[in-house]
Amino acid sequence: MNTEFSAGKFWTPIIQAYLDGHTALPSYMGLEPEGFSLVCHYFQITPPAAFSHQHPQRLLLSDLAGLRQSERQDLITLLNQYRNPEDSFSSQMTTVLSFACLGTQHLWHDIGMPERPLLTQLFGFYYPELRAMNNRNMRWKRFLYRQLCTTGGxxxxRSPSCETCSSFAECFEVEESASQHTSASQHQGMM
Ligand code: SF4
Known part of the structure; x- marks a missing residue:
């Protein structure tokens, strides 16, 4: 698999959005500093000289993530279960995704992608089985947490069945009416 030309379409917008301050990712996107430097170098992105990983907002996100370490570890375990190890950066992507899941907006937004379809492609590339399992076009963050719920999380x-659950509209990608939008925005904590 050619990592440079296949994974770059995912990593480039994520790194760029992080550098622009448009993600819910903590310092270094949640990676070790060396890991962050490695992906930047590999995908040929040079952070601006003035960029600081110690920005108060990024440090706050790091602190908040520390309070949800157990939850994040559950996400990592889930993602690793389905991770395609062929790509050199699949482990780093799992880490970045686990942090992005802790954000309050849609996952594609929190990780810094320009649109949801690109995130779906990312799952197809890094976690092909999960992509196949999400055959009802469930919102990705909800889908991952749904997997955790079904394994005892x-x-x-709150319902054993999506069909009978009052949260259905928040979990699935459907035509958004004004009322659905209002309802969803009241539950932004896990999109
Ligand atoms: S619709 Fe209800 S049961 Fe289905 S994933 Fe959402 S919260 Fe869980």
Whole structure:
């Protein structure tokens, strides 16, 4: 697999959005400093000289993520279960995704992608089985937490069945009416 030309379409917008301050990612996108430098170098992105990983907003996100370490570890375990190890940066992507899941907006937004379809492609590339499992076009963050719920976690699901659940409209990608939009925005904590 040619990492440079396949994974770059995912990593480039994520790194760029992080550098522009448009993600919910903590310092170094949640990676070790060396890991962050490695992906930047590999995908040929040079952070501006004035860029600081110690910006108060990024440090706050790091602190908040530390309070949800157990939840994030559950996400990593889930993602690793389905991770395609062929790509050199699949482990780093799992780390970045786990941090992005802690944000309050849609996952594609929190990780810094310009649109949801690109995130779906990312899942197809790095976690092909998960992509295939999400055959009802469920919102990705909800889908991941749904997997955690079905394996004994207690994160989002108050109903054993999506069909009978009052949160259906928040979990699935559907035509958004004004009322659905209002409802969803009241539950932004896990999109
Ligand atoms: S619709 Fe309800 S049961 Fe289904 S994933 Fe969403 S919260 Fe869980």
């Amino acid at each position: 207690d994160y989002v699901c």
